[in-house]
Amino acid sequence: MYRSQYLGSDTSGVEPHAVREFIDWLAGNLSSKTLFMHEYIDRRSGRKWQFNGLEDACERYQWKHRGVPGVPPGNTLASNADALDALRTALQSALACGNDHAACDAACAVMRWGGVGAGNIRWLQTNTEGLAKLLCSTTAVLDSGNPGLLHKNLRFNAGMTKVYSLLAEDFIIYDSRVAAALGWLVVKYCQENGLSRVPEGLAFPWAPSKEAPNAAVPKNRNPGRNGLSFPRLNPGPLHAEWNLKASWILGEVLRRDKTSQFVQPSSIPALRRLEAALFMIGYDLPRSDRAAQAVPSSIPAPHPAWTECYTTARQKQFHYRIDDTGILLKRGSRFPVDVINRMLNNLREECGDAPFRLANSATQVRANEAEFGIGTAYFRATYDRGNPPDSSALAAVLADIGVLLFSPDRNEWSLNAAELCPDGHHGPIDVKWISEREIEP
Structure with a gap:
C-alpha cells in the first residue's frame, strides 16, 4: 500500500475513512492539555511524571546520552538533537562513499545512543560486508512509500528503526514507547467517536518494555482498553511497514496543524518533536480497570528475552x-x-x-x-x-x-x-x- 493510498483511501476496518478522520482529529487536538493529560511513576528514580498534553511532554523530554563524538553528554531534547545530527552525518558520509566499515561504526554508535546495542551491534559487525549498500537500498524503498518492496528477510527492529530514522525522509523512531503512545492516542479517538473496535488502518502494533527480572511492577506498553485491542509487534518488514504508516500519519497531522507548538519555528524538526512527546508519554500506560484489578502491585515482571x-x-x-x-x-x-x-x-x-x-x-x-x-x-x-x-x-x-x-x-x-x-x-x-x-x- 502506497502512502497516498493509505492516507487517502478507506480502511477495511469498522470505520470508513478512519485514517483521514484520525488525522483530522489529532491535528485539531495537538494543543489539548486535558485530553492528553498523562502521568506515571519512573520505575528507576521513583519520580512522578505528569504531562499536561503532548506539548508539555515534548518540552520535558529526557534521554541520557554520552559517547557521541563531538557532542557533550546530555539528556535534553536539544542535546539529543545535536547527538542525532552528528550520528546522521556519520551515517550519510559512510554511505556516500560506500564504506562498509564506517557504516558499521556509525550504526553501532546509533545503537549505543539508543540503548539497543544488545544483539544489534554483533549483527552489524557480523554483516559489515555490504552493509552500506543494504542501508542505501532499504532507505530508498522507505522513501518510495511502497513497503511492499521491502525484502522479506529485512532486519528491522527497535535498533534499526533508529538507524533508518536518520537516513529516510520524515521517518520517525518507532520503538515500544512511541508505539504505545500512538495506540493510546487511537484509543482516545475511538472512545470519542464511539468505536467498539480499532480500525485496521490504525491498529499500531505494540511491544513490551525491556524489564529487569526483579522488577516489582512492570511498565505497561499495551494500549488496549475495554475491547479496543492492538496486535503485538514483530520484527522485520511488518515493523518497517507500521513505522512508515506512523510516520505518514504524524507527518500529515503536522501539515494540517497551524497553531500548536510543534509547528512553531525551531531548530528541531516538528516531526522529531512530536515523536519525542510520544516517547515520553509511552513510558508507561494506564491499565484497563479490569486489568488493574487483576494485577496486584507486587506481581513480578516477566523475564526479558534472552x-x-x-x-x-x-x-x-x-x-x-x-x-x-x-x-x-x-x-x-x-x-x-x-x-x-x-x-x-x-x-x-x-x-x-x-x-x-x-x-x-x-x-x-x-x-x-x-x-x-x-x-x-x-x-x-x-x-x-x-x-x-x-x-x-x-x-x-x-x-x-x-x-x-x-x-x-x-x-x-x-x-x-x-x-x-x-x-x-x-x-x-x-x-x-x-x-x-x-x-x-
Missing part, C-alpha cells in the same frame, strides 16, 4: 540478558556490575589506550604465567575466585553493547573510550549507566 551471542575465539553460542545488577547468562553464570567495573578499571590501569588480548587460560592465569589481558583482569576483579575462561562470554557481551571493541584482524581488544570515558580518562569507569540504558527503553 539475547543470542557468540564468543569471539571459538564462536560458541550462548545467551544473556542484562538487569540492574549486571549480566546473566542463560546457563547460570552471573557477572555483577562491581566485578565488571573492577575488571575494566584494571585493564585501563595496566594498558591505558593500548589494546590487549583475551589471554584467559585457566592454568596460566592462576599460575600468573599468562600475558596480561581480559582473563587476568577478570580473575583479579573476582579476588582470584573467578574462572578465567568465563571472561570469553563476558568480553563478547561487553562488545555486544559497545563497552569493548574487538579487532578480529589483530585478535586484540580495547576499551571503547568514547563510551566509557567521554570526558577523558578521569575518574573510575562505571558501567552502571550503560546497563541501565540497555534495560530502560
Whole structure:
C-alpha cells in the first residue's frame, strides 16, 4: 500500500475513512492539555511524571546520552538533537562513499545512543560486508512509500528503526514507547467517536518494555482498553511497514496543524518533536480497570528475552540478558556490575589506550604465567575466585553493547573510550549507566 493510498483511501476496518478522520482529529487536538493529560511513576528514580498534553511532554523530554563524538553528554531534547545530527552525518558520509566499515561504526554508535546495542551491534559487525549498500537500498524503498518492496528477510527492529530514522525522509523512531503512545492516542479517538473496535488502518502494533527480572511492577506498553485491542509487534518488514504508516500519519497531522507548538519555528524538526512527546508519554500506560484489578502491585515482571551471542575465539553460542545488577547468562553464570567495573578499571590501569588480548587460560592465569589481558583482569576483579575462561562470554557481551571493541584482524581488544570515558580518562569507569540504558527503553 502506497502512502497516498493509505492516507487517502478507506480502511477495511469498522470505520470508513478512519485514517483521514484520525488525522483530522489529532491535528485539531495537538494543543489539548486535558485530553492528553498523562502521568506515571519512573520505575528507576521513583519520580512522578505528569504531562499536561503532548506539548508539555515534548518540552520535558529526557534521554541520557554520552559517547557521541563531538557532542557533550546530555539528556535534553536539544542535546539529543545535536547527538542525532552528528550520528546522521556519520551515517550519510559512510554511505556516500560506500564504506562498509564506517557504516558499521556509525550504526553501532546509533545503537549505543539508543540503548539497543544488545544483539544489534554483533549483527552489524557480523554483516559489515555490504552493509552500506543494504542501508542505501532499504532507505530508498522507505522513501518510495511502497513497503511492499521491502525484502522479506529485512532486519528491522527497535535498533534499526533508529538507524533508518536518520537516513529516510520524515521517518520517525518507532520503538515500544512511541508505539504505545500512538495506540493510546487511537484509543482516545475511538472512545470519542464511539468505536467498539480499532480500525485496521490504525491498529499500531505494540511491544513490551525491556524489564529487569526483579522488577516489582512492570511498565505497561499495551494500549488496549475495554475491547479496543492492538496486535503485538514483530520484527522485520511488518515493523518497517507500521513505522512508515506512523510516520505518514504524524507527518500529515503536522501539515494540517497551524497553531500548536510543534509547528512553531525551531531548530528541531516538528516531526522529531512530536515523536519525542510520544516517547515520553509511552513510558508507561494506564491499565484497563479490569486489568488493574487483576494485577496486584507486587506481581513480578516477566523475564526479558534472552539475547543470542557468540564468543569471539571459538564462536560458541550462548545467551544473556542484562538487569540492574549486571549480566546473566542463560546457563547460570552471573557477572555483577562491581566485578565488571573492577575488571575494566584494571585493564585501563595496566594498558591505558593500548589494546590487549583475551589471554584467559585457566592454568596460566592462576599460575600468573599468562600475558596480561581480559582473563587476568577478570580473575583479579573476582579476588582470584573467578574462572578465567568465563571472561570469553563476558568480553563478547561487553562488545555486544559497545563497552569493548574487538579487532578480529589483530585478535586484540580495547576499551571503547568514547563510551566509557567521554570526558577523558578521569575518574573510575562505571558501567552502571550503560546497563541501565540497555534495560530502560
